[in-house]
Amino acid sequence: MTTEVPTGPRRSDATRAAILEAARERFAADGYERATIRAIARDAGIDPSMVMRYYGNKEGLFAAASEFDLRLPELGALPSRHAGAVLVSHFLDRWEQDDVLMALLRAAVTHDAAAERARSIFRDQLGPVAVALCPDPAEAPRRAALIASQILGMALARYVLRLPPAVEMTREEIVGWLAPTVQRYLTEERP
Amino acid sequence: MTTEVPTGPRRSDATRAAILEAARERFAADGYERATIRAIARDAGIDPSMVMRYYGNKEGLFAAASEFDLRLPELGALPSRHAGAVLVSHFLDRWEQDDVLMALLRAAVTHDAAAERARSIFRDQLGPVAVALCPDPAEAPRRAALIASQILGMALARYVLRLPPAVEMTREEIVGWLAPTVQRYLTEERP
């Protein structure tokens, strides 16, 4: 719970933003430990000590850089039989247009705070979608975890491990294969 | 290609094995960069310099510690409609009984050599299974990658990120949900 003091725009806002952007790129490319404060500062064109002044320490910098909104679409509007395809397609978009998911995944594998952040994102943002669409709300967390497993797995294979066949597939092919899976995890009765 | 000089058992074999075991545990628990040679040596009860003597450097130690055989069962024997369930069940076994898959995953996310090792394991060991069972052999690599995405994703969710619903599911529930997915990726005609 951060106490929100209504502070106006500061002269240093551009620097703060540059640091955050560099941090997101480095965390995404290198993971938590190999993304050094010195390298981030170099990318941002400032001194490493500025990072400490504005974000306290490396942990605080990561916390600030890894805030994330999945921007999941409202699925109530369209027929629920298309939910799987919409979800898969949307996740591919988010993965390719924003570094934060990659930073989160790369860091979460070796860094506890990042893993906790990932857990809370899936719980708080994907969870409600499952509650709204799956047959038994009590089962929603399980459904959400199954969906997360397939989507995270494809992201891992395609963007991190770069398994050649996963890289070579088109977006449409991926949606074609994964959408029925996600659809089933979301809406089908228990197996 | 290692030239296989037929060398007999050495007095140091126990030490070498202790180093490898400690290395596997540390790489599995901490990933590549946080698993330090000093910590591995401490776990093995020897001096860090021994690690260097026996494995050259950290890279060589990881290469030795991450050799892995998926031990995929012969699937030709049983009806191919059960292949999905057998595969999922077998992967869960391998994941829970051997540290190496965890070490490989944790390291591959931030370390190129580990990612290459992971790619080659899936290509050389899972690939042939797909060739044998999927309708069009030319499509086998893609099928194998899809299967890898679902299985890696569940491993990531359950064993690495520890999403609570994924941790709480029983083995049987996971097989029940994932087997149809893997089965479809393996044998179903193109969507």
Next chain:
DNA sequence: TACATTTGCCAACAAGCGTTGACCAACGTC
């Protein structure tokens, strides 16, 4: 103009890292 705050750089710290080479003890072989 005088002063306080903010923004930034610089130099250094202590700790930890992978890695090296000298050295000693135990062993196997003649």
Next chain:
DNA sequence: GACGTTGGTCAACGCTTGTTGGCAAATGTA
């Protein structure tokens, strides 16, 4: 029993890391 080989420890190296505190310039305020 002498001796080369092997298994092991110890102390140190050069380097990088996160982090700190001091100082200078720019900016805002009276």
